Amino acid sequence: MVSVNWTDYARRMRPARDDRTSAFAPASEVAMGTHGKPTPDPSQGKPPPGNSDGQVPPTPPPTGTRRK
8 A cells, every 4th residue: 555645645636826827828818707708700790680798598498399
């Protein structure tokens, strides 16, 4: 059986305190509280009217015709 010091293992796997940014995104995108809707891309065309926020409409109520 192998004895593992989990505290030491976790300490080595944790990034340094000053390295809190992701390797794939700049620090400005990693910060908390910076959520926002991206600007629309003109090459993608216009969003559909009445659904410009990308909201999914609720499912319609059941009709009661489904059989088990």
